[in-house]
Amino acid sequence: MTSIDDVAKSIGVSTATVSRALRGLSGVSAGTRLRVQCAAEELGYVPSSSASGLASGRTMAMGVLLPQIDRWYFSAVLEGVDRQLRAAGYDLVVFNLGGSGVNRQRVFHRSILRKRIDALLVMCMELTDDELQSLQAVDSPTLVVGGSVRGVRHVGIDDDAAARDAVEHLIALGHKDIAHLRGGGSFGIEFEVPRIREESYLSTMARHGLPVRPEWSVFGDFRFKRGKEAAFTLLRDPADRPTAVFCSSDEMAFGVISAAADLGISIPGELSVVGIDDHEFADPLNLTTIRQSPEEQGAYAADLLLAELEGGAPVAAPGPRPHELIIRTSTAPPHSLPAK
Amino acid sequence: MTSIDDVAKSIGVSTATVSRALRGLSGVSAGTRLRVQCAAEELGYVPSSSASGLASGRTMAMGVLLPQIDRWYFSAVLEGVDRQLRAAGYDLVVFNLGGSGVNRQRVFHRSILRKRIDALLVMCMELTDDELQSLQAVDSPTLVVGGSVRGVRHVGIDDDAAARDAVEHLIALGHKDIAHLRGGGSFGIEFEVPRIREESYLSTMARHGLPVRPEWSVFGDFRFKRGKEAAFTLLRDPADRPTAVFCSSDEMAFGVISAAADLGISIPGELSVVGIDDHEFADPLNLTTIRQSPEEQGAYAADLLLAELEGGAPVAAPGPRPHELIIRTSTAPPHSLPAK
């Protein structure tokens, strides 16, 4: 592996000059810089991140801590984070807690604090007190994405408003019998978010004087399969079922749509469905939903962190990221005629 | 930040001893090791990865190069890779090419070769000759996951056999009019895979003496939306449409199912659908499919690389990973009565 010395010697300058030239620092003559760049290119020189990390104290990498990678929200946030990191010349290190267990400990104690990264982004999830303390102890800038975690600033949508907008859309259409398919924590993911959305559903219903039946507030886990199962329960009695379902995630809404299809219930004629997310499948499935952009949230959070690394002042309380009601054809006034 | 020196001084041993004790090397007395471990714990010492990386030449990190993070296959592979890395004490660095453009170059030249990682896993995708050369130039162990890339060994299923199994399942049921919804390269993802599956479809049909109509071999991009659009075209004429569709991905198969629902075509009564993947949604949607496990593939590939890093001999040509026909209720003999 060619080192900075090789480059320096090959054109008879010092390693300091090579370093300066290659990093674009001022104080290097144009001519020298060019010669250095050519020599580096020629020799195939690439700086060692370990060496520069050790010497400068900056690794040029950002970490993302998450409970799982292959879920719509998390992987989309990663995409947004990564886009900004790439543009800023940073690398992305992913710390996946992957459920619970011993490894979870190890990740915290071995990986995160190991000076492999300059800043850390934490995906919204349930954390133990120990873990929270470890996070606070990290001296690098830290930020939570996607929902609040006790005492740490976070970037995300206003979940209360988002749920309210969804429910009020149904109410405005004339629905009164509105069920809620709520999210919930399989192994502790996003424990705050489902709660906030549930409360928002309840208070919005109350504000409009609409009754809420306990059996119409159903647990799901944000995902398709459980959403579909829950929908079967919710919709099984033709004589006594809601005219609309508010789902705390699009994936669960897809489950409702699929269950309705199996049961021969027409949407939106006999049932309106609204979700939250604007998942990739929402458009082709004509799902009315509250759009949020995890990518944008990730990008925004990464920018915040990046700015701090460049010496900017930390933003103590980032404002909520935008959400938007996207009306498609899965919602209509109750008992409306089939679209055909 | 407490350093190894602090630990060493605190109990009056040398830094070498601390290093040895903490890494579990032999040649340290049990008593000393215990004292070191306690002292380290006490002081909250965590080794710096930059420093140990520089000194030892090993970063204890593995890189994954991919064209996109938030796609079913890629994020699932990441999950599998990460699981093994976690167990082995390695960190995961994600290099996302994110489409094309200048950044793509930068990722290759700045990040990958930068000694940030000990080994590299490349997700199956289209690469330029330059990029391929850069890869070959990396002296760390490298492996492709998911489909062959010119001249680099890879881990993945036998795509030819997988497609054949799917088509023969339909043929065994008595179908003769079988369409193929093929994948294809939006920005060059998996360029070999869709081709192999298409060829397998064609040759299997030919082997059974079944005709293939050009208009029944339709392009998709592996995804739901395009799959649904393509299905509308394929199925629009009730008098002249296939009795079965083989889809090169489950997501496209979901599109077919959704299109069929919109068109009032019953599955499997009037149309059989088979996919490839066994996506999370396949079970609740009752999709017959060829199961593959990207997680397992990722884990297997990571293990291979890890073994090489431990000094094992490189496996020149890993065998194909398993796939399996999962029969659900989206396939049945042609013109069978509705399941009800």
Added chain:
DNA sequence: TTGAAAGCGCTAACAA
């Protein structure tokens, strides 16, 4: 079983 000491390849003062 332990310690001393020489780097690993780079950055950043400080000098020139």
Added chain:
DNA sequence: TTGTTAGCGCTTTCAA
């Protein structure tokens, strides 16, 4: 504008 020279915090011979 450029060079000299200490380190950064570890690992790893080599000696004891």
